[in-house]
Amino acid sequence: MSAFTAESGSRSAERGRLFAQPVAVLLIVAAVLVWAFTTDLDTVEQESINASSILTYTWQHLVLSVVITILVLVIALPLGVMLTRRWAKPAAPVFLAIANIGQAAPAVGVLVLFFLWTGLEGVAAAAPPIAFYALLPVLRNTIVGIQQVDPALVDAGRGIGMSSGAVLRRIELPLAIPLILAGLRTSLVLAVGTATLAQFVNGGGLGEMIDTGYKLDRVSVLTVGAVLAVALALLVDWLGAVAERYFGPKGIG
Amino acid sequence: MAENVTTTPLDNADGDAVSGVEIQLNEVTKRYSGQREPAVDSFTMTVPAGNIVVFVGPSGCGKTTTMRMINRLIEPTSGKITIGGEDALSLDPDQLRRRVGYAIQQAGLFPHFTVTQNIAVVPGLLGWDKKKISDRVEEMMDLVGLDPSVFRDRFPRQLSGGQQQRVGVARALAADPPVLLMDEPFGAVDPITRGNLQDELLRLQEELHKTIVFVTHDFDEAVKLGDRIAVLGNQSKILQYDTPDAILANPADDTVAGFVGAGASLKQLTLLRVHEVEMTQAVTAKTSESVEEMRKRIDARGGRPFGLVLDERGRPLRWVHKRDLASGRRLSEAGRPVGDLVSKQSTLQDALEAMLTEGGGVAVTGGRGEYAGVLEMETVMNKIRELREEHGDGADE
Ligand SMILES: Nc1ncnc2c1ncn2[C@@H]1O[C@H](COP(=O)(O)OP(=O)(O)OP(=O)(O)O)[C@@H](O)[C@H]1O
Ligand SMILES: [Mg+2]
Numbered sequence: 001m002s003a004f005t006a007e008s009g010s011r012s013a014e015r016g017r018l019f020a021q022p023v024a025v026l027l028i029v030a031a032v033l034v035w036a037f038t039t040d041l042d043t044v045e046q047e048s049i050n051a052s053s054i055l056t057y058t059w060q061h062l063v064l065s066v067v068i069t070i071l072v073l074v075i076a077l078p079l080g081v082m083l084t085r086r087w088a089k090p091a092a093p094v095f096l097a098i099a100n101i102g103q104a105a106p107a108v109g110v111l112v113l114f115f116l117w118t119g120l121e122g123v124a125a126a127a128p129p130i131a132f133y134a135l136l137p138v139l140r141n142t143i144v145g146i147q148q149v150d151p152a153l154v155d156a157g158r159g160i161g162m163s164s165g166a167v168l169r170r171i172e173l174p175l176a177i178p179l180i181l182a183g184l185r186t187s188l189v190l191a192v193g194t195a196t197l198a199q200f201v202n203g204g205g206l207g208e209m210i211d212t213g214y215k216l217d218r219v220s221v222l223t224v225g226a227v228l229a230v231a232l233a234l235l236v237d238w239l240g241a242v243a244e245r246y247f248g249p250k251g252i253g
Numbered sequence: 254m255a256e257n258v259t260t261t262p263l264d265n266a267d268g269d270a271v272s273g274v275e276i277q278l279n280e281v282t283k284r285y286s287g288q289r290e291p292a293v294d295s296f297t298m299t300v301p302a303g304n305i306v307v308f309v310g311p312s313g314c315g316k317t318t319t320m321r322m323i324n325r326l327i328e329p330t331s332g333k334i335t336i337g338g339e340d341a342l343s344l345d346p347d348q349l350r351r352r353v354g355y356a357i358q359q360a361g362l363f364p365h366f367t368v369t370q371n372i373a374v375v376p377g378l379l380g381w382d383k384k385k386i387s388d389r390v391e392e393m394m395d396l397v398g399l400d401p402s403v404f405r406d407r408f409p410r411q412l413s414g415g416q417q418q419r420v421g422v423a424r425a426l427a428a429d430p431p432v433l434l435m436d437e438p439f440g441a442v443d444p445i446t447r448g449n450l451q452d453e454l455l456r457l458q459e460e461l462h463k464t465i466v467f468v469t470h471d472f473d474e475a476v477k478l479g480d481r482i483a484v485l486g487n488q489s490k491i492l493q494y495d496t497p498d499a500i501l502a503n504p505a506d507d508t509v510a511g512f513v514g515a516g517a518s519l520k521q522l523t524l525l526r527v528h529e530v531e532m533t534q535a536v537t538a539k540t541s542e543s544v545e546e547m548r549k550r551i552d553a554r555g556g557r558p559f560g561l562v563l564d565e566r567g568r569p570l571r572w573v574h575k576r577d578l579a580s581g582r583r584l585s586e587a588g589r590p591v592g593d594l595v596s597k598q599s600t601l602q603d604a605l606e607a608m609l610t611e612g613g614g615v616a617v618t619g620g621r622g623e624y625a626g627v628l629e630m631e632t633v634m635n636k637i638r639e640l641r642e643e644h645g646d647g648a649d650e
Contacts, residue, residue, distance in 0.1 A: 152358075152359060152361050153361060153363060155357070155361065156355070156357060156361030156362075156363075158326060159350060159355035159357070159361075159434075160354075160375050160424065161347050161348070161352075161375060162347070162374070162378065166378075170363075171363055174365050175364070175365060249365035250408065251364055251365045251366070251367070251408030251410065252410065
């Protein structure tokens with residue numbers, strides 16, 4: 001009985017959050033923008049705080065985040081799956097250690113080192129190192145998510161004639177989805193936040209506004225850039241929550 | 254009865270409603286890497302088509318390993334396995350497993366699949382068309398006693414343990430495999446549900462005649478289900494492979510005897526039905542008759558001074574001793590009421606139980622409750638002795 005109420009309690013809290021979070025984000029963004037556009041702006045501020053540049057920075061930030069997401073998925077998901085296969089299991093600690101280093105090292109350091117090493121600029125220079133920095137949660141959760149699938153289910157699947165690929169596709173991955181999505185959500189929030197550093201390598205994004213505001217001592221520009229970055233991260237987090245809710249396997253939990 | 258082991262391969266087309274096929278294991282050995290002793294050492298056995306063969310033995314003796322080599326979830330290190338005459342080791346393992354039903358403890362149902370989806374897996378893998386699959390799923394649910402309209406769209410966690418096991422059995426049987434492997438399938442349910450599931454498996458088997466290899470820890474389960482029981486020792490050594498009767502009556506050695514446990518004779522009595530042994534006839538009279546009439550009959554018989562009073566429809570009512578039959582009394586009040594009855598379908602164990610409450614012979618009834626005879630303690634004793642001798646072959650002497 002108490003378990004039931006506790007569960008439904010946390011469920012309704014979750015549902016409330018699902019609704020409240022985007023509303024709150026939109027309100028904050030609207031408030032900051034209204035404030036920014038209604039105060040007297042000097043010419044320096046006007047150069048950053050106008051519809052077209054705000055849209056451009058936000059758009060750049062989004063593009064960068066999407067590219068990072070794709071990189072994270074394309075690298076961490078197959079790698080995580082592979083590292084749970086029997087033949088590759090011994091390699092799992094090695095890759096986890098590398099990913100751990102990636103996350104432990106300061107993101108700026110990884111970014112700059114990659115820039116110096118490759119000589120690339122823009123999104124190409126920013127996306128790979130940030131993806132490297134942010135992929136650990138997806139990698140780890142993919143591995144853990146697959147490992148926590150009851151071995152009896154894998155055995156049952158093989159025992160009734162599913163190939164190992166079919167067992168992976170129809171049993172292991174679906175049952176690991178909640179953890180993978182949780183990892184992805186963490187990765188994305190990390191990525192969106194870290195993408196503010198892309199401006200160090202001419203990667204654009206809201207980091208430009210924060211940087212301009214800071215260097216030219218314009219609090220309004222700094223605030224708008226920072227609030228939009230935070231709002232974007234919260235929005236991504238919300239999308240992750242929605243995904244977890246609607247793409248998780250049915251029948252469990 | 255113990256001797257009718259079929260050694261010629263049978264196949265599906267052999268009629269006789271036997272849809273199972275024979276399984277042969279020939280000097281099958283499994284050596285896990287990094288272990289000195291093989292887990293299964295040169296195991297040779299023929300599982301006759303259409304039979305239930307139960308592997309029993311202590312934990313870790315290799316029952317699961319042996320069974321899993323049949324569908325190659327574990328690859329044998331050496332040896333030969335044929336299923337219906339076909340060399341299992343030369344087939345593609347996935348193809349092989351689609352033709353061998355597999356049911357395990359806790360059912361192993363996929364939690365994110367509905368009951369329907371779980372049962373439909375193997376037919377799906379075999380490429381059946383949608384209509385055929387959905388018909389088959391319904392049929393299987395009916396077969397294992399689950400109402401499709403209620404359970405079709407449920408997820409496993411919305412089922413009781415017993416219902417999950419039923420779905421597990423339905424899934425294993427969905428593609429109508431000739432062979433079924435069951436590894437402690439009823440190990441995780443309560444004793445009453447387990448009893449029901451066992452009864453149902455026997456009922457299914459009566460219809461389907463599959464070849465079933467069944468693993469259990471529980472000797473009583475083995476006795477109840479097995480056409481033959483293989484008692485296994487360490488490294489899957491076959492200590493005895495025979496009918497339940499024969500093993501109970503004459504365990505091959507002390508280890509088997511230990512496994513059979515105390516009360517082997519009692520367990521044996523669960524295998525026999527009252528109609529299979531001889532009954533005696535008591536002196537009877539209907540309640541409408543007089544005490545004098547009954548006394549006359551008892552005297553005329555000249556045996557023991559007892560009789561049985563029946564009601565108008567011939568059902569046993571009261572036991573009477575000759576001295577209860579004083580003139581002037583009515584038969585419906587003489588003697589003492591019948592305490593316990595058994596039917597012709599009862600097991601001898603039930604009959605013995607009833608005899609203990611009755612303090613002697615027990616009245617036996619037919620299908621409609623009518624008197625059919627009396628079973629004496631002595632008959633049961635003789636039967637036990639007879640079984641011992643029949644399966645003895647001098648092993649004890
Ligand atoms: N994958 C494995 N690797 C190494 N050894 C194993 C493996 N599986 C089983 N064994 C060993 O092989 C022996 C037989 O195991 P098996 O599972 O066949 O026993 P069992 O009779 O089914 O036992 P239980 O009744 O407890 O299920 C045991 O000693 C076990 O430790
Ligand atoms: Mg076992």
